[in-house]
Amino acid sequence: MRELVYTGFMSVDGVVDSPGGGPGEEHRSGGWVAHDFLPEAFALKGEELADTTALLFGRRSYEAFAPVWRDSEDHAAYKELPKYVLSSTLPDDALVDGWGPTTILRSSAEVAALKETAGGAIFIHGSAETARRLSDAGLIDRYHLLVFPVLLGAGKRLFSTADRDGQRLRLRESEAYKNGVLKVIYEVVR
Template identity: 45%
Template sequence: MSRLVVNTFVTLDGVMQAPGGPEEDRSGGFEHGGWIAPHFDDTAGAFINEVIERAGSFLLGRRTYEIFAGYWPHVTDEDDVVASRLNTLPKYVASRTLDKADWHNTTVIRDVPAEVAALKEQPGGELQVHGSGNLVQTLIEHDLVDAYNLLTFPVVLGTGKRLFPEGTTPGALRLTHTQTTGTGVVITSYERAGKPTYGTVGQDT
């Protein structure tokens, strides 16, 4: 079986919209795109490379797929870990409107819960999601996410699409990794740990 791992950049207040550039995603009138640029350093880059090396396949939302497909196929440096993995490994794009996907080794899926559950049954490395906020919400709702790699940037934006918006299905997590970069980015990894438990502080539960 494959683990489904969500990888994303978030602000301190949980915004994940348009981290890479001003024009990446202006939906909803978002004007803060490109907020990772002043803080993304070699340590963060090395962590992303480590993550990508564990991938067996990729699952992307339509918007993220289109951003990636417009950039990564043009990166031909064989030593670029991210480009080499993205350009060669199987990719699945979740979309009800996309007719076809021209990026090499890409398949369009329509029924996300059923088809992703089937993909997880296949052997191989991690099934990785990068960005893809709307898709992530669907995966959480259907209890399909096994782990998260979060890079939290020292920025508060106040508006924008959030990783865990109001109404997200509750869940407990277990911390498996943490480190901090020289620019203040906090890198954390979590595995799911069932449902939340509750009690009163100071009393046995």
């Protein structure tokens, strides 16, 4: 069974949207990861690449990342990886050309079926709403988080506020950096 891994930047109060800022960002505190930049705190992103065999996005994150990452030197290693977009609304003709093989999945059940196929880890970047949906469905196996020492108040949150059974996490790895950023890798206990 393939692992489904969420990777992302998160504020201490759980906000995951608009970490990089820039055009199209709706969060008024967009760009919150740029404060006190420390390269070793971002080393996790390079480490993940060795485990990444496919990428999964929600529709909005795909539409934001695909045209930029396709031509980005920083994301060149992702170019030919298989990509999946979980969306009930994205038309097939909206897929970005020249960014490797991309498949639209129309339901969480299709994500569950993908996890049953041969291959390695599938990483979710951005896509907070998709991650919440897949977490609520019991499909996420691991969380790779860089937690930034900032409280944002409003914004999209990674974890659901639904009244549901608790889900235990096991700390696999952690590290604290001098700028206050924490790297935490949690495995979902089943």
